[in-house]
Amino acid sequence: MPPLPGAEMVHTPVQLYRYLLRCCKKLPTPVMQQHYRHAVRQGYNSHADEDDPHRIRQIIQRAIQDADWILGKYKQE
16 A cells, blocks of 8 residues: 555654644544554654664654554555
């Protein structure tokens, strides 16, 4: 499944955070949306002190892949 529109524009942690919150809005139920919003917030806070640009790019790429997988999983149900 290709990334959602806007994924190619994500280059900074703040852009990633906003992208992931927009992805949460596409989930089918409010409970799921709240759960994943919380997970996004926790992930953002846990990596807030990361300063290695290569590692930041890895985190962004993996987070986009994970978001696509989650959205694809719930879209199939």
